[in-house]
Amino acid sequence: MDTVDPLARAQAWLDFINTLEPDQFESVVADFRDSGFTRENMSEYAMLLTAWAKVDPLEALDYAKANTGNPFARNTILASWVTTDPEAAIAWANDNYDGDQANPYMVGVIRGLAQYDPVRASELMASMPYSNERGNALSAILPHIISQGGDAAKNWAMSIDDERLRDGAIRRISEQLAKDDPRGTAEWLATNGGDAANGSIDNVMGVWAGKDSSAAIAHFEGMPSGKLRSNALRGLTNHMATENPREAANFLDSHSNDADDNTYRQFVWHSFRDEPAIAAEYIARIGNEDERNRMYRRTLEGWMWQDLEGASQWIGSAQLPESVAKHLEGRIQEISRRRR
Numbered sequence: 001m002d003t004v005d006p007l008a009r010a011q012a013w014l015d016f017i018n019t020l021e022p023d024q025f026e027s028v029v030a031d032f033r034d035s036g037f038t039r040e041n042m043s044e045y046a047m048l049l050t051a052w053a054k055v056d057p058l059e060a061l062d063y064a065k066a067n068t069g070n071p072f073a074r075n076t077i078l079a080s081w082v083t084t085d086p087e088a089a090i091a092w093a094n095d096n097y098d099g100d101q102a103n104p105y106m107v108g109v110i111r112g113l114a115q116y117d118p119v120r121a122s123e124l125m126a127s128m129p130y131s132n133e134r135g136n137a138l139s140a141i142l143p144h145i146i147s148q149g150g151d152a153a154k155n156w157a158m159s160i161d162d163e164r165l166r167d168g169a170i171r172r173i174s175e176q177l178a179k180d181d182p183r184g185t186a187e188w189l190a191t192n193g194g195d196a197a198n199g200s201i202d203n204v205m206g207v208w209a210g211k212d213s214s215a216a217i218a219h220f221e222g223m224p225s226g227k228l229r230s231n232a233l234r235g236l237t238n239h240m241a242t243e244n245p246r247e248a249a250n251f252l253d254s255h256s257n258d259a260d261d262n263t264y265r266q267f268v269w270h271s272f273r274d275e276p277a278i279a280a281e282y283i284a285r286i287g288n289e290d291e292r293n294r295m296y297r298r299t300l301e302g303w304m305w306q307d308l309e310g311a312s313q314w315i316g317s318a319q320l321p322e323s324v325a326k327h328l329e330g331r332i333q334e335i336s337r338r339r340r
Helices: 008-019 020-032 039-055 057-067 072-084 086-096 105-113 118-126 130-146 152-160 162-179 182-192 194-221 227-243 245-253 259-270 276-285 288-308 308-317 322-339
Strands: none
Touching: 008 039, 020 039, 020 057, 039 057, 039 072, 057 072, 057 086, 057 152, 072 086, 072 105, 072 259, 072 322, 086 105, 105 118, 105 130, 118 130, 130 152, 130 162, 152 162, 152 182, 162 194, 182 194, 182 227, 194 227, 227 245, 227 259, 245 259, 245 276, 259 276, 259 288, 288 308, 288 322, 308 322
């Protein structure tokens, strides 16, 4: 473990693990944990647990339950065991959990099973109630589903019966597929609609704009009015605002009928770094009064810390709500005192 070269250390570690007898693993794991291993050594820890699971998974799990406070060891052992004896690993996970929430032991099982039997892994995930554990299971399955290709991944997502789980899968798959095929991903979302499409289209359009802004804008122009189009506008203007806030503002103005509060709020955040004055101008377009006032305070205070003189001049010339103006006046005085 003192070897500096990571490849040499990994090879030496494997050579060492291969010398261990089944009854030696517990003491080696205990010594390893007592040595104060760090994040950089987690791969060696995982290798050790994986090897233990192949020779005595029950002993390994008993140790993990008694001595570890997070699920890493348990999940690593279960992920290893399920590759050699899936039915036994699944049965252990079911037999050792008697709660009424999502079975935390099933996450490790699904992680290992997803590598060679994603169908069975998907069935186990679908049987879990909505929970962080189910989200972790989804994260474990998705890389193996996406590796089968875009069409297979889309079909897999649409085959999920649970609406909430299906929406989560669509969101995560669209994020990955948009990197290589933003047009196809945008068209898929438009066809399937729903909350997942509405929640994902902004990211897809932003990615597309980064690759081919003309094509992304042309696609947007052809979209029917509605929430999907509004969210697509947000994705385009977010991307534009990071490169040219004034151009983004002009584009937003020309499509104001499609903009909603979230569009304007996101535009403010994405344009603020390069053009705080432009960003501040658009806060007034946020319809919700409480949200608008919070945005004024947060954005303008941030501007004060960057450029007190410029922010103060803008505030002095703007028609701000009385409560906001009074709050900002106090902040200007406080920041001025701190800088003296």
